[in-house]
Amino acid sequence: MTTQVIRVQGLHKSYKDLHVLRGVDFDVAPGTIFALLGSNGAGKTTVVKILSTLLKADAGTAVVNGFDVAAQPANVRESISLTGQFAAVDEILTGRENLVLVARLRHQKGPGKIADDLLERFQLTDAAARKVATYSGGMRRRLDIAMSLIGDPPVIFLDEPTTGLDPQARIEVWNSVRQLAGRGATVLLTTQYLDEAEQLAGQIAILHQGTIIATGTLAELKQLFPPAIVEYVEKQPSLEDIFLAITATTAKES
Amino acid sequence: MTTHFLGDTIVLLGRSMRHITRSLDTIITVSVMPIALMLLFVYVFGGAISPGGGPGRYVTYLLPGILLITIAMGISYTAYRLFTDMQSGIFERFQSMPIARSAVLWAHVLTSVVSNLISLVIVVLVALAMGFRTSAGPLAWLAVLGIVVLFTLAVTWLAVIAGLSAKSTDGAGAFSYPIIFLPFISSAFVATGTMPGPVRAFADNQPVTSIVNTIRDLFARQPVSASIWTALAWCLGIGIVAYALAVVTYRRKIS
Ligand SMILES: Nc1ncnc2c1ncn2[C@@H]1O[C@H](COP(=O)(O)OP(=O)(O)OP(=O)(O)O)[C@@H](O)[C@H]1O
Ligand SMILES: [Mg+2]
Numbered sequence: 001m002t003t004q005v006i007r008v009q010g011l012h013k014s015y016k017d018l019h020v021l022r023g024v025d026f027d028v029a030p031g032t033i034f035a036l037l038g039s040n041g042a043g044k045t046t047v048v049k050i051l052s053t054l055l056k057a058d059a060g061t062a063v064v065n066g067f068d069v070a071a072q073p074a075n076v077r078e079s080i081s082l083t084g085q086f087a088a089v090d091e092i093l094t095g096r097e098n099l100v101l102v103a104r105l106r107h108q109k110g111p112g113k114i115a116d117d118l119l120e121r122f123q124l125t126d127a128a129a130r131k132v133a134t135y136s137g138g139m140r141r142r143l144d145i146a147m148s149l150i151g152d153p154p155v156i157f158l159d160e161p162t163t164g165l166d167p168q169a170r171i172e173v174w175n176s177v178r179q180l181a182g183r184g185a186t187v188l189l190t191t192q193y194l195d196e197a198e199q200l201a202g203q204i205a206i207l208h209q210g211t212i213i214a215t216g217t218l219a220e221l222k223q224l225f226p227p228a229i230v231e232y233v234e235k236q237p238s239l240e241d242i243f244l245a246i247t248a249t250t251a252k253e254s
Numbered sequence: 255m256t257t258h259f260l261g262d263t264i265v266l267l268g269r270s271m272r273h274i275t276r277s278l279d280t281i282i283t284v285s286v287m288p289i290a291l292m293l294l295f296v297y298v299f300g301g302a303i304s305p306g307g308g309p310g311r312y313v314t315y316l317l318p319g320i321l322l323i324t325i326a327m328g329i330s331y332t333a334y335r336l337f338t339d340m341q342s343g344i345f346e347r348f349q350s351m352p353i354a355r356s357a358v359l360w361a362h363v364l365t366s367v368v369s370n371l372i373s374l375v376i377v378v379l380v381a382l383a384m385g386f387r388t389s390a391g392p393l394a395w396l397a398v399l400g401i402v403v404l405f406t407l408a409v410t411w412l413a414v415i416a417g418l419s420a421k422s423t424d425g426a427g428a429f430s431y432p433i434i435f436l437p438f439i440s441s442a443f444v445a446t447g448t449m450p451g452p453v454r455a456f457a458d459n460q461p462v463t464s465i466v467n468t469i470r471d472l473f474a475r476q477p478v479s480a481s482i483w484t485a486l487a488w489c490l491g492i493g494i495v496a497y498a499l500a501v502v503t504y505r506r507k508i509s
Contacts, residue, residue, distance in 0.1 A: 052350045053350065054508070077350060077351060087343065088346060089344065090344055092272065101269055105348070107258065147347070
């Protein structure tokens with residue numbers, strides 16, 4: 001049980017008066033895809049930023065790949081890659097130059113070869129020599145994810161990787177994410193799309209009003225669903241129904 | 255981690271140099287205003303305020319101040335580039351990677367030095383065409399280069415503070431206006447002796463005057479007076495204070 005790749009305990013974070021995280025706990029097992037689910041402003045990005053050493057928590061601990069994010073940030077950065085909510089690519093460079101840049105900064109051997117392989121894998125070879133400023137949103141996102149994979153970091157954070165993509169591009173990103181986990185990486189992704197969590201994740205945690213209000217596999221979460229309502233619906237409840245039901249009850253309690 | 259500092263800085267310098275070479279208009283924009291000022295002062299005001307001896311002599315007199323104005327213009331782009339990086343999220347990507355974190359800033363600072371030097375070469379070439387003449391030998395030129403680079407470094411760190419703490423693109427560049435204006439209240443265009451008391455006191459004791467006088471002496475092949483020490487002290491002083499503040503601002507930003 002102690003071999004969890006990500007271990008978050010009692011995380012608190014406020015922006016001035018706004019108490020965004022109020023004791024967040026969750027664990028992620030190695031080689032799994034973990035989805036952090038929450039609506040706008042729930043604090044998903046805040047959690048990801050703390051885990052990727054961009055932000056300091058006010059209280060609580062977070063351990064990534066065995067390293068404490070506050071005490072050993074340099075080791076954490078060696079272990080992770082971050083694909084932020086908004087594509088972090090260099091618009092003035094070409095797609096290939098972006099990849100070479102990251103490969104050099106990650107001190108990889110043969111940056112050109114790495115870039116070409118990734119361009120191929122993400123179907124960007126044709127656009128490789130074009131400035132990223134001319135890329136579509138989906139191409140940008142694919143490049144963004146490709147940049148994050150350089151150096152094969154064991155832990156990958158994807159903050160809303162498919163927001164703003166068309167259905168086709170979404171499926172492509174999903175496939176890449178599955179591939180990553182298939183290669184043994186641990187993936188933590190955040191999403192507002194319940195079907196995305198349903199599609200990809202082995203474990204799902206729902207972040208709501210500053211805490212994790214439910215966590216488990218899709219099957220486990222479905223059991224939390226009030227059976228009385230099951231009788232009314234014909235198909236299996238979707239995660240969306242579960243989410244709405246749980247948030248409704250916690251709203252009543254608080 | 256610091257073992258990567260040099261390598262990371264070079265890689266990131268290569269990146270921002272590409273930004274410069276792909277938008278050469280920034281270098282041209284930086285050179286145009288000082289060149290226009292030079293034309294204005296030499297051919298419009300020059301007859302009235304020049305120390306005599308024709309346009310060539312006045313260009314020679316003006317050039318040191320014009321060089322400093324060019325640098326002041328140039329560094330506003332450094333603030334702008336830094337601000338854009340932070341906005342675009344690429345900054346956070348770098349911060350989440352196992353690189354020497356200070357390399358991100360140093361790459362911008364060195365880019366500023368290189369691009370300013372290119373702008374300065376353009377300005378000097380135009381000045382030569384307008385009649386600027388110097389008998390300065392290689393050593394004197396080297397000394398001018400040294401002072402110019404030192405001044406650029408010092409004010410670039412001011413630009414870094416502005417870029418890191420700006421709230422908008424316009425804000426990022428606005429800090430450079432006072433620096434652009436400073437040469438006008440100095441010995442750059444007219445001798446300070448003609449100014450009324452308090453203005454003269456300010457002009458004589460602000461950093462630009464000593465730097466201008468030093469460069470002027472070097473160009474004229476005169477033995478540099480004590481002004482060189484004052485100039486160096488100003489550059490180092492501004493540079494060290496701005497660097498320290500920039501580092502503090504950066505730490506606050508990334509933690
Ligand atoms: N730097 C900041 N300063 C002040 N408030 C902030 C800051 N960053 C985030 N917040 C606030 O904290 C809350 C949580 O933000 P966060 O970005 O973590 O949410 P999120 O779950 O990622 O939302 P979204 O789905 O919209 O991306 C929001 O109310 C947001 O306005
Ligand atoms: Mg977010």
